[in-house]
Amino acid sequence: MEKKLIVSLSPHVHSGDSIQKNMYGVLIALVPAFIASLAFYGLGALVVTATSVIACMLFEWVIAKYILRKNTNSICDGSAAITGVLLAFNLPSNLPIWIIIIGALFAIGVGKMSFGGLGNNPFNPALAGRVFLLLSFPVQMTTWPVVGQLGSYVDVETAATPLAIMKRIIHNDPNTTLADLPSSLDLFIGNNPGCIGEISAVALLIGLVYMLWRKIITWHIPVSILGTVFIFSGIMYFVNPEVYVSPVIQLLSGGLMLGAIFMATDYVTSPMSKKGMLIYGVAIGILTVVIRLFGAYPEGMSFAILIMNAFTPLINMYCKPKRFGEVAKKK
Structure with a gap:
């Protein structure tokens, strides 16, 4: 039986990069900033970041599965986690959990998934969520805890930035x-x-x-x-x-x-x-x-x-x- 060599269209160069590899690379790069946030804000930084990441990943999975009816594996590529971390990094360490969840819903639901998901959104989802919260909850979003209150979350001393x-x-x-x-x-x-x-x-x-x-x-x-x-x-x-x-x-x-x-x-x-x-x-x-x-x-x-x-x-x-x-x- 004669075997044929089938060559695909050019170019034939592959860099070895992938969405998942780059996304997790960004998450690694964010680790020093996260450690610094824990060192200066303690419990507040942990609560805000964890809430934002979990909410963003959950909302992306729910919207992809039950609204868009598409592949739900996108929550594993790291993009939803990055949105959650970056949204959290743009928030005060004493922001109430329910406001963080609303911001995550806007970032993922409106800023990302409403345009079709990763690769289609015209605006940065985390920033869209941050600006939405800033316009909707200006007092809570501009109340800044003083650094060093490691064991406190909501009841903290505040100061001007x-x-x-x-x-x-x-x-x-x-x-x-x-x-x-x-x-x-x-x-x-x-x-x-x-x-x-x-x-x-x-x-x-x-x-x-x-x-x-x-x-x-x-x-x-x-x-x-x-x-x-x-x-x-x-x-x-x-x-x-x-x-x-x-x-x-x-x-x-x-x-x-x-x-x-x-x-x-x-x-x-x-x-x-x-x-x-x-x-x-x-x-x-x-x-x-x-x-x-x-x-x-x-x-x-x-x-x-x-x-x-x-x-x-x-x-x-x-x-x-x-x-x-x-x-x-x-x-």
Whole structure:
């Protein structure tokens, strides 16, 4: 019997990557930030993170099985778990469980599964859930526990975040000065109030190094965001150092590191080409500083990423990656 060699269509290169491998790689990169959250917030960080992850995975399974009537194995690929962790990392450590569950339902049900599941959502699901909770429960979402209350969850002492202090200074609050801000070292380590996953810059940078080493992401989006924020806020600081804080403080405050490293780099909602990534990152950096300095909210990272998520298809249209095997035409 004659045997035929059947060759599939090109390209014939396989990198060995998979959705599951990359998703679990991101989860590993988030471990240092989770450890830092436990070190500074203790029980509260554990309760919020566990509730968010379990709720996100449960909602994805229920919606996939009983509403969309499709394969329910997607909860094992790590994407629902990442959504749960990132949603939790954007929440205060004393947020009531029922509010966390509502946020998880919106993130998975509206932000992800309503568009068809992984790969089809135009907006980052975790950020969609976070912004929904911020608009729906502004008081609970802007009440920040003081770090070090490891055994407490709901009944905790609260304080203003560094970004809230900056906003008061910009608005000429007579009771607030630059001296009220935490030191750069405290911001770098994580000894300051804020969302549980955003406080420790060093933990987030460890995650960035790991993902770059494993080639889960490229440097283009994080570096373009952080570089743009540093330059833009540096110009504002040079113009009026009595009102605007140094660019280093801007980089280490709020959700900038978390957003630039783990949320803006989401495969589905970010551009495909390197040129598109740079445009996307620069725009996020500019929007973040504009909202922080001139907007109504102290933090602008979440809004900036969601706004640029909407522009990602347009960026992909005008910054198309080079086709495999394509040869540039000579002029």
